[in-house]
Amino acid sequence: MPNKPKVIDPIPDEFASYEAAAEFWDTHDTTDYLESFETVPATTEFKSRRYEIEIDADLMPALYKRALSRHVKVGNLVNDLLREKMRPAT
Numbered sequence: 001m002p003n004k005p006k007v008i009d010p011i012p013d014e015f016a017s018y019e020a021a022a023e024f025w026d027t028h029d030t031t032d033y034l035e036s037f038e039t040v041p042a043t044t045e046f047k048s049r050r051y052e053i054e055i056d057a058d059l060m061p062a063l064y065k066r067a068l069s070r071h072v073k074v075g076n077l078v079n080d081l082l083r084e085k086m087r088p089a090t
Contacts, residue, residue: 008032 011033015021030037055063055078067077 006032011036 009028012024015024060074063074063077067074070077072080
């Protein structure tokens with residue numbers, strides 16, 4: 001049985017809402033519409049770099065509790081604790 005040619009719906013001139021646009025692109029492949037897109041220049045800059053590290057599961061409840069008591073995010077607490085620990089002795 002021969003393959004049927006792929007039918008590509010045209011992109012609507014306008015979408016009634018952001019939701020309608022999202023629904024269209026959720027059900028259509030952007031690679032079928034490459035000729036409709038244009039490349040635009042973009043310049044970006046990293047403001048900071050983040051690293052992911054493993055934390056033992058038994059430490060997390062204590063970290064969450066301490067962060068909650070200090071009204072900070074766990075990541076901020078961990079950074080503060082590491083900075084404190086890594087500070088050179090004077």
